[in-house]
Amino acid sequence: MNVLRNVMASLFLLGATGAAMAEGRQSLGWGSLFNNDALGDDHDRWRSASLVVSHVRGEEWNGTRPDRFGALIEYRFRVEMITPENVATPNASDRLYVGALSFGAHTHFQKGAVEMSLGLDVVVVGPQTNVDQLQDSLHGLLSSSGVNVDGSQVDNAIYPTLTFEAGREFNFGGNGKIRPFVELQAGAETLARVGADVTFGGFGRGALLLRDSPTGQLYTGVAGERALGLSMILGGDIAYVADSQYLDTPGIVPEDMRARLRAGLHQQFRKGSLFYGVTYLSEEFESQPEGQLVGSISASLNF
Template sequence: MNSLRTLMATVMLLAVTGGASADGNRSLGWGSLFTNDAIGDNKDRWRSASLVVSHLRGTEWSGQRPDSFGALIEYRFRAEMITPVNVAAPRASDRLYVGALSVGAHTHFQKGATEMSLGLDLVFVGPQTKIDQLQDELHGVFASSSVNVDGFQVANAVYPTVTFEAGREFALGGAGRVRPFVELQAGAETLARVGADVTFGGFGTGALLLRDSTTGLLYTGIQGDRPTGLSFIMGGDVAYVADSKYLDTPGIAAKDMRARFRAGVHQQFQRAALFYGATYLSEEYESQPEGQIVGALSVNIQF
């Protein structure tokens, strides 16, 4: 427990200082990814929608992660809507609504050929986030059902969440690459995950790629070589889940194993890029009748 407190304090210090110990600290890039099941299986339920925005700061980007812990910092903002099947009239047997907002800092570094990241996010959940009200307004714009989850949300709380990932990339021949990885997370959800990502094409060449926590899809944080053309991305992972504050509800039995399988296409133009991906998410609790498919979009335009 003392080591966990020390780890949290270290990463929080990085968030406050912005890597100020490094001379010439500057902005190196922005990245974002939007996910929604409406552009996946077209059903408004469970892992319904999310948006992550990342800002990267450091002294320079040479095409690979620095070997110094704290030299490259990602500031991450994330919002997510996790819903019961029916947000207008939730069933008592369904999972509670989760509106989650998180802010955090992650450092990305490299030891030998092994790429690593370590970060701390403060995850705010419950009615205090007003995410349910935002979703209700969005549903009004798109003439969808109203969101009525008063009394059917997880309680207000803040969960410090630590995430560590380590991975290594291997060439497959030609333009193919595979990157197996492991991930450990403790906080809002406590789990251990192992998986791999496979890329065919120039996507991610010389870039810093970041991982979306819901789908596992990779998105660009710092632009690299940007070779024009079409790339194909595939991946998958399995996780052992020790605890989930999102499913800590009487009558809901969380599954201790989860799986994700994902695929996407990335088109790089001369001054713009477009990515679409889809991820299958397996059931998260025993009474969940089936898995779901969540779509994801990312657009990058250079001015």
Template sequence: MTRPSLARLAIDHFLAAAALVVAVALAMPAVAQERVTLGWGRLLTNDAIGDGKDRWRTGSYVLNRVRGPSWSGELPTRPGEILEFRLRVETLAPADLVTPGPLDRRYVGALTLGMHTHFQMAGIESSVGLDAVIVGPQTGISRLHGDLHDALGLPAPTVFGGQIADDIFPTLTAEFGRTLDFGSSVSFRPFVEAQAGAETLLRVGGDFTFGHVATEALMLRDNSTGQRYRAVAGDRVQGISVLLGGDIAEVYDSEYFLATDAITPSDTRKRLRAGMHWQGAQSEVFYGVTWLGKEFDEQPDDQLLGSINLRLQF
């Protein structure tokens, strides 16, 4: 699915500048201080803990390792100081894995490996990164999915033979946002994001935070839900924080849909999300729910995904 437009050209220029930032960051000499691991981010997302249905953007898991010389509670002004290394696994599937309908999406198993840098420019919080999105049977995701069905005594899926074929899509993503504070524990962060590669899109949205989960912390954004989760802790005030957000994207291209398919990918995608983060003396728990609008015109319904992150210490 490809839709050339003036907006697409703007994305190309926008991401070309982002690519230059990545190149400059990689070419810069190492900072004087040795890099250390500043924190880990992780988020499990599945519709089994959302609407309870196994379909479409059905599940993902992301693991992030953040390294840098130190963390002062705010982003550095130079790209390349803070590096995030990302591993992500995602499954997209038709609504029925055994007898899929003729107007449903193909199965996709995607394994993502990437590096992103986080910094700020004139108060604008910036994230720029490059990922390799690996798809097809070569990832082993469909084989693992089938083994799981066998172990649970579920019917064997038949959709794997028609899944998106083996390929690797270099994908560049850039996000820019600004946090607006409204008191000691309320903030709003509007953002714009552009992505080119496995999927090419331009997204705008915003997120409210009520509480201290994001105070002096490095927050990351999940690709499929847009949920923001903490990778480097800042203010560890005990209590509950609530996160509310939403965004809309204009989609120009997606490698997850083939021109020969009988379905029509949607030009826009909408997301609404809510989450609750509990911080204890040593442990923390996050649970969020995300509403996803339709990604192709023939999709009969929207869907709800649940996301969870547990950090338990005893």
């Protein structure tokens, strides 16, 4: 409980710092992204499902990140279901079930042409989250197999997790742009990642784009120009994984390198938008027989 109190105090201080640095703070936007491997390779395994919801507050948005740390804050909630290959009868040699809930605050800012973000999340895992019961209920609604992971879950724990990202955007030809980035994370999983995102079309123009943790897919936190039409988003990254609390299990040997390849289509309408993407995730532990495809979806309505 002392750890939880300390982390919650840190989150409060991050928000309070932003409040002190920016007068006239207001709601700037909401963003969300839903992932499920049933939308990708039509299985129910490993990085099975997740949902992220973000609320961004700060000064009036002018199409670029502020140059002050803490002037713009994203409050982030996330739920994730990481499962063995068979959730009805888990194999003893497979990874343990991870039901994760996380709550955090991230500040997004810019120094020169370099866009940066720094955030702290409280990641809660284990049976205490009741995420397995939520997944079991959802399976019941969809007439899928039940989730029976009693005794096959990671232990109850709370992991403060820091994430830092820096990237720079370069335009090339017409509506094309590329944004290389680096990411450092320490906590529930400790890793260093390098990658890039390529966009063709108006997606993200003048917007604050946020990165989904499991897939790396981008989603909108603050709307920018609503350029009507279809955009294509491609991306990929590779990470060196120093440690993963999700795979801290006897008999499971984590892979120290992970790769992600992703593609998506974003359609902007006059009164809303729709995004669908797919991400290939490489194996996360040595006995995982293959990688997987995860589908992502996001939609918004403009009033």
